[in-house]
Amino acid sequence: xxxxxxxxxxxxxxxxxxxxxxxxxxxxxxxxxxxxxxxxxxxxxxxxxxxxxxxxxxxxxxxxxxxxxxxxxxxxxxxxxxxxxxxxxxxxxxxxxxxxxxxxxxxxxx
Amino acid sequence: xxxxxxxxxxxxxxxxxxxxxxxxxxxxxxxxxxxxxxxxxxxxxxxxxxxxxxxxxxxxxxxxxxxxxxxxxxxxxxxxxxxxxxxxxxxxxxxxxxxxxxxxxxxxxxxxx
Numbered sequence: 277x278x279x280x281x282x283x284x285x286x287x288x289x290x291x292x293x294x295x296x297x298x299x300x301x302x303x304x305x306x307x308x309x310x311x312x313x314x315x316x317x318x319x320x321x322x323x324x325x326x327x328x329x330x331x332x333x334x335x336x337x338x339x340x341x342x343x344x345x346x347x348x349x350x351x352x353x354x355x356x357x358x359x360x361x362x363x364x365x366x367x368x369x370x371x372x373x374x375x376x377x378x379x380x381x382x383x384x385x386x
Numbered sequence: 387x388x389x390x391x392x393x394x395x396x397x398x399x400x401x402x403x404x405x406x407x408x409x410x411x412x413x414x415x416x417x418x419x420x421x422x423x424x425x426x427x428x429x430x431x432x433x434x435x436x437x438x439x440x441x442x443x444x445x446x447x448x449x450x451x452x453x454x455x456x457x458x459x460x461x462x463x464x465x466x467x468x469x470x471x472x473x474x475x476x477x478x479x480x481x482x483x484x485x486x487x488x489x490x491x492x493x494x495x496x497x498x499x
Binding site: 280306307309311316317318319320321324364366368371372373374375376377378379 | 390392419426427428429430431434442444476478480485486487488489490491492493
């Protein structure tokens with residue numbers, strides 16, 4: 277089955293860019309996702325990318341996919357304190373059931 | 387458009403008891419999935435329902451069971467609660483056609499003592 281790995285913590289200064297990285301093991305993953313979870317809340321789907329894409333941009337968010345290395349990244353431009361949260365990488369195949377990583381806790385300092 | 391709602395928000399149960407958690411899907415969504423999120427972990431898939439039938443199950447024992455109703459609301463039932471069942475239980479709904487896009491509710495925090 278799919279295994280998804282993420283670093284646990286990332287600390288950035290407000291206004292800087294944040295880059296959260298993720299690696300996955302299942303080369304048949306068709307969809308790759310980034311979710312955001314704020315304290316005490318459920319998960320918010322931020323963006324997703326199909327496996328036949330290399331990059332997707334959505335306002336301040338840029339997703340890069342390197343299929344050869346099974347590496348996914350999420351770049352947040354002009355990071356704000358409101359971006360402080362846990363970010364989950366997930367991948368799914370034909371069943372559409374995502375397998376989640378443990379999450380990266382993003383801390384944004386003023 | 388109404389988002390995914392879950393009830394209750396929190397509850398505390400004793401080991402060996404049974405619990406029922408409820409979820410109302412986002413308007414127009416006919417697929418619901420349930421996840422267990424232990425502290426410090428990512429969500430783990432429990433099962434999915436589509437048109438009132440179980441449509442996939444993760445690595446959870448049979449004491450975890452579910453229902454989906456004609457209005458696409460759903461229940462998660464857990465029997466014989468164990469201390470390790472303490473977690474945040476998340477419900478997510480999606481359109482079957484675009485079911486890679488799942489929309490999550492705020493979750494129910496279950497504590498088993």
